[in-house]
Amino acid sequence: MPELPEVETVRRGLKRLVKGKVIEKVKVTYAPMVKTGVDTFCQDLIGQEIEHVERRGKYLLLYLTDFVLISHLRMEGKYNFFPEQVPTNKHFHVLFTFTDGSTLVYQDVRKFGTMELLGKSDVEVYFISRKIGPEPSEEDFGLEEFVKKLAKSKKPIKSHLLDQSLVAGLGNIYVDEVLFRAQVHPAQASQQLSAEQVADLRQATIEVLRLGIEKGGSTIRTYKNALGMDGTMQDYLQVYGKTGQACPRCQTEIVKIQLGGRGTHFCPQCQVKHG
């Protein structure tokens, strides 16, 4: 599921459902998920109130009374909220029970997701050390810096855009959409892009992710009743998952290739490789 628009949708859902709640009990059934140590995690969270729910790139940040809980959903992580009884499910790995009897449950089939509990002053260093780039907004995502970084790299542009240090939030679905919108071939070397193409890529990134947020993210391989899984962005995708279908711009068949190990969809007519 989760690229930036999906994580933002989850953030909004969490804010609505658990902001102001106080944690009474925490149960972790898959300890390796909690990177900062499961015992202190469960202990430290007791009595903490969820004050704000924020997001940085694809990371969720739960600001608590004394700590910040950083949650990354990776490939399949999702949150469920149960006002009363919690059903049994072998993929429920972390359960936060609140003082009012409700429960927030983290579910993750592939167990790739991570949680970390940090002090509030450690958050900035955390993202710097992970080299998380600017948010994909007009204000944060500067063209000049983007141009500079691309000029230094021979990497295929798609692989480069997936690197979160360039800009935070793109994943395999939205990156294909961004390249289609900017009419850039996914395998084009970063440093061979024209100034116009680079500017178009920046603009497309901002617009595609904004649209994704507006549509509540995309729901592919849906699990109902999970927070943030009610999006409609899948109805607006132009190339991702459209192999063999007509390009919305020129009617040429969309093709799928492997690039950097990832399924990559593009229009061979609109997105031509140069150099």
Place this chain on the structure above:
DNA sequence: TAACACACCTGTTGGC
């Protein structure tokens, strides 16, 4: 430093 392979896990899909 950069670019790539691989590991982490489980479920689903498509080919034979």
Place this chain on the structure above:
DNA sequence: TGCCAACAGGTGTGTT
């Protein structure tokens, strides 16, 4: 139908 390989929306680590 059964089996099995390939694939699935991400990122951290290790190796060239």
